[in-house]
Amino acid sequence: MKIAQIAPLTECVPPKLYGGTERIVAYLTDELVRQGHEVTLFASGDSRTLAQLVPCAHVALRLNPQVRDPIPYNVMMLEQVRQRADEFDILHFHIDMLHFPLVRECAGKTITTLHGRLDLPDLVPFYRTFPEFPLVSISNDQRKPMPPVNWAGTIYHGLPADLLPFQPEVAGGYLAFLGRISPEKRPDRAIEIAARTGMILKIAAKVDKVDQAYWEETIAPLIARHHNVEFVGEINEAQKAQFLGNATALLFPIDWPEPFGLVMIEAMACGTPVIAFNCGSVPEVLDRGVSGFIVETIEQAVECAQKARGLDRHLVRATFEARFTAERMARDYVALYERLSLVGRHEAFSATQTARSVSVLM
Known part of the structure; x- marks a missing residue:
């Protein structure tokens, strides 16, 4: 599959220090490449990835003292994604909500993994405004505060199996x-x-x-x-x-x-x-x-x-x-991508058939 991963620009992918979302994007992206998919990563220019990198800021915004407002950089990144959207089978967003109005015309070929807390009252009217976007939760508990939305699945995070070595004996105690x-x-x-x-x-x-x-x-x-x-x-x-x-x-x-x-x-x-x-x-x-x-x-x-x-x-x-390897996480996402792609193709086919029928009737 041709997959776009859209990461936050706050930290590089993977982050040099703290940064959970960017770390997961890194593990998922590289594992998708290892599994044979064609992946493009939209992220900061200091990111390291096996995928094709589209640099959307010179360095991670948190590390750039000249950056006062991150929104312009994120909007510019989303414009690049919008212009290239037709190149991909799926657009996978990890940036919460900023992209919703900008890619609404192709919402059916997107998924958005929600990495943060959802018990904030301001989120309820927002997600009610954009009911067509497929959403992924990272735990079932995370879903509880949300209004009825288009949940596509719950996919737990995973790490590369060889990232952190097993330590059978405790040295520090x-x-x-x-x-x-x-x-x-x-x-x-x-x-x-x-x-x-x-x-x-x-x-x-x-x-x-x-x-x-x-x-x-x-x-x-x-x-x-x-x-x-x-x-x-x-x-x-x-x-x-x-x-x-x-x-x-x-x-x-x-x-x-x-x-x-x-x-x-x-x-x-x-x-x-x-x-x-x-x-x-x-x-x-x-x-x-x-x-x-x-x-x-x-x-x-x-x-x-x-x-x-x-x-x-x-x-x-x-x-x-x-339960928690990157290999398992990537397989779960690929299954979701394929399911959404089939639905999208079915909807496109149905729309084409409807248009043809209307044309004949006219």
């Missing part, structure tokens, strides 16, 4: 927190769990500008008060393998409707079990007592932190391989 410092990610819970267990906690996370006050007023003072808590900062892919692989468990103490939680399957790929609070997608991703524990309270998390050493890391890795 610490608890890990990986992601972003923000109130909904609850690093304060992670610190409390570490304090109660006495285990070392290492926090590898970015601090966005919007969360700077939360970091300075809440989290940084907590870290300073606990000698067993270490702030590592933002880490890259190579550092992530060692960071997760040497941990006894990953703490995922979220307090929001997490759409997927990529870090959970990154830990599983290393053989590291996950201790996660029961929010959002967590029950869909974790197999209780196999790849980790699902908890409701700090007390339960503390108890499970002690139990995590007893889980079989080989089974944690096996769960990842069975």
Whole structure:
């Protein structure tokens, strides 16, 4: 198939540091190429891909200090996509909603994967305005707040099987927190769990500008008060393998409707079990007592932190391989692409036949 992947321009594909959506776009795009498809990636010019790259900004917008407003760059990218839309069997968008009015005439040959939270009230009237666009959720829980829309499927994220090496033995023996410092990610819970267990906690996370006050007023003072808590900062892919692989468990103490939680399957790929609070997608991703524990309270998390050493890391890795590889993710998307393409061809054929019938009657 001829497939266009349209990525956010905020980060390159894959991102150099933090960036879940761009990471998934990278894994999916390269795996589609490996499976024999002709793929074109619309992304920032500093992206690295096996596909044909269409550079839509010189570098990732977050890394360009001259960029004040990302919208013009995204609109210019979408104009390139619109001009070339006839070249592709499917247009796969990963940019939320900006493209809807610009490609409405070919909505039937698009899919849009929604990577973010959908419990925001402003989204309800928007998606009601564009009911014809096929949408993909990344967990079933993610769908709950939405009005009736054209759901094409739920496809879980996947990672290349060889991206993060399996670590059968734990070298560090610490608890890990990986992601972003923000109130909904609850690093304060992670610190409390570490304090109660006495285990070392290492926090590898970015601090966005919007969360700077939360970091300075809440989290940084907590870290300073606990000698067993270490702030590592933002880490890259190579550092992530060692960071997760040497941990006894990953703490995922979220307090929001997490759409997927990529870090959970990154830990599983290393053989590291996950201790996660029961929010959002967590029950869909974790197999209780196999790849980790699902908890409701700090007390339960503390108890499970002690139990995590007893889980079989080989089974944690096996769960990842069975459910969350990029190969599986790409196969699922190809099946969806083919189904949508068949529907599109059928609709086009029906429209042609109707037009011919009207012409004869006239």
